[in-house]
Amino acid sequence: MAPNVQVLPWGTAVAVGGPAVALGGLSLLFLKAFADDQRRKSSSNLPLVPEVPGLPLIGNLLQLKEKKPHRTFARWAETYGPIYSIQTGANKIVVLNSNDVAKEAMVTRYSSISTRKLSKALTILTAGKNIIAMSDYDEFYKTAKKHILISTLGTHAQRRHRAHRDALTENICNELHASLNENPLEAVNFRDIYLPELFRLGLKEVLGEDVESIYVEEFGTTFSKEELLKVLVHDLMVGAIEVDWRDFFPFLSWIPNKSFEDKIHQMDLRRGAATKALIKQQRKHFKPGQEINCYLDSLLSDEKAFTEEQIMMLIWEGIIETSDTTLVTAEWAMYELAKDPAKQDRLFREIKNVCGPNKVTEENMCKLPYLSAIFHETLRRHSPVPVVPLRYVHEDTVIGGYHIPAGTEIAINLYGCNMDKERWENPEQWIPERFLDGMHDYMELHKTTAFGGGKRVCAGALQAMLIACITIARLVQEFEWRLADGEEENVDIVGLTNLKLHPLRAIIKPRT
Ligand code: HEM
Incomplete structure (x- = not known):
């Protein structure tokens, strides 16, 4: 993307500015070509990254058979260092496993790797990069990101949505009490209770309303809330990791892979029909100029900026992102606390000291350093996004002192950064105390690289x-x-997100 962005203004100047500007433009063009050439020469004098040995033709594919590449990547880092390259069929991927090289890629060298090459499954499921998280750094991205921050995720918007979060915690506590009343000795399934509540919150933030059911014209039937959760979240979380062998051998793309295509298209069809119906229903309440209440209102107020399909994709993105990684974080934190009574008790006493008999609220968080430490340690140990979706190098660049040629893909292994033995003592262990450094700022979100970095x-x-x-x-x-x-x-x-394979089952007892 970046080369187009740079070349376009010169082209425009030639058209509107007459010969003088044209000459200036041309000399700039030559200067740029000269500078590019020099840079290519100097960077190609640098060494190439170490390679993990693989087999002819398929490269390292067989070594990555289990769908947990982040763990294999971290293991390889112990032998080959924090930056190395692998070959997956026809694709060369440079894998980054330490904070320093990850930061360099995400911040300093971002302009050379601001695009993505998506798998076949993700290309279909994002309708060709039409969601913020998978888009290149272009106008669509900038406009959509502005809307999601203003309406939903920015600081002011989060203040406006406070009531939804309060309702979420109240509901889960009530449901847990109800389940205890029914079966006092039975283990509770945390996810069964928590995920539908996150989904409910996502619907409120994104559509402005908690939708119980919706008539879906294309299918001639009404989807219940459970069906919506399945069609918009569950199925797509599975679909996103579907592997099509043609991703590794693009020159064989002409060979059909019908079972894969049918499966992904079915998911796409159901998701599309459901989001279309949800938007149609909410559109009835929308009036231009009205107060912006949710993400959809914000997108509709700027309708010329987006196609109908883009609005559908953005709405879906807002819903699935609310439901997915927060579940992973909360579930692993509760698992660790349920496993370790001493740490659980320490948190309980911290809350009791601050809140006494009152319910803990968001206002109390600035006085709860151990809670904050638990959050960050869970993000570190159980990185909810273990590997950043692959970035594509569109012009030669340098990372970690190595030459990275255009055409390479970059995998930033956040799990590897968070498990780096050079940076973290006993990284395998879950020890919230490591974040109790006396510098408690509960608004400091980036104590690990779990949330990525840079733009x-x-x-x-x-x-x-x-x-x-x-x-x-x-x-x-x-x-x-x-x-x-x-x-x-x-x-x-x-x-894709380090979700626990088996939902957390715990025995709970109300505190007196
Ligand atoms: C603990 C929970 C979460 C973690 C660990 C996490 C992690 C990440 C990471 C690592 C990226 C960067 C990907 C990249 O560099 O390409 C990212 C991007 C993003 N995340 Fe999250 N995420 C979390 C929760 C959420 C939630 C709750 C939402 C929204 C409801 C969200 C929305 C986004 C969006 C829109 C982007 C794209 C940002 C951009 O490209 O500018 N994330 N997330």
Whole structure:
């Protein structure tokens, strides 16, 4: 993208500014070509990154069979260092595993790697990069990001949506009490209760309303809230990690892969029909010039900026992002606290000292350093986005002192950065105390690299922190948590986001 952005203004100047500007433009062009050439020469004198040995043709594909590449990447870093390259079929990927090289890529060299090359599944599921998180750095991205920050994720918007978060914590506590009343000795399934509440909050922030059901014209049927959760969140979380072997061998793209295509297209069809119906219903209440109440209002107020399909994709993005990574964070934090009664008790006492008999609220967070430490340690140990979606190098660049040629892809292994032995003592262990450095600033979101960095740093970090922290605090204030039998071994993960493979099951007891 960047080369176009640079060349375009000169072209425009030639058209409107007459010969003088044209000459100036031309000499600039030559200067740029000369500078590019010099830079290419000097950077190509640099060494190439170390390679992880693989097999002819398929490269390292067989070594990456299990769908947890971040762990394999971190293991390789111990042998090949924080930056190395791998070959996945026809693609060369440079993998970054330490804070220093990750930061260099995300901040200093961002302009050379601001685009993405998506897998076949993600190309279909994002309708060709039409969501903020997967888009290149272009006008669509800038406009959509402005809208999501103003209406939903920015500091002011988060203040406006406070009531939704309060309702979320109240609902989960009530549901847990109700489930205890029914079956006092049975383990609760945390995810069954929490995910629908996150989804509900997402609907309110994005559409302005908690939708119970919706008539979906294309399918001639009404989708219940559970079906919406499945069609908009569950199915797509699975779809996003579907692998099409043609991704690794683009020169074989002409060979059909029907079962894969049918599966992804079906997901896309159902998701599209559901979002279309939701937008149609909410559009009835929308009047131009009205107060902006949610993300959809904001997008509709600037309708000329987006196509209908883009609005559908952005709405869906807002909903799935609310539901997904915050669940991962809160679930792992509750798992760790249920496993470790001493740390759970320490948090309980901290809350009790600050809040006494009152319910803990967001206003109390600035006085709860241990809660904040638990949040950051969970992000570090269980990185909810273990690997940043692949970036594409569109012009030669340099990272970590190595020459990175155009055409390479970059995988930033945030999990690897957060597990780096050079930076973290006993990184495998969950030790919130490591963040109790006496510098407690609960608004400091970036104590680890879990939220990425630079221009593409997570837009939802504040929301994730507010929701996860208040959830953890309320759950520990109201109940004593213990892992159900066999739960300690259930530490496997699935999917793009380090989701626990087995939903957390815990025995809970109301605190007196
Ligand atoms: C603990 C929870 C979360 C974690 C660890 C997380 C992590 C990340 C990371 C690492 C990126 C950067 C990807 C890149 O560099 O390309 C990102 C981007 C993004 N995240 Fe999050 N995220 C979380 C929660 C959320 C939530 C709750 C939302 C919204 C509801 C959200 C919305 C976004 C958006 C819109 C982007 C794209 C930003 C851009 O490209 O400018 N995230 N997130």
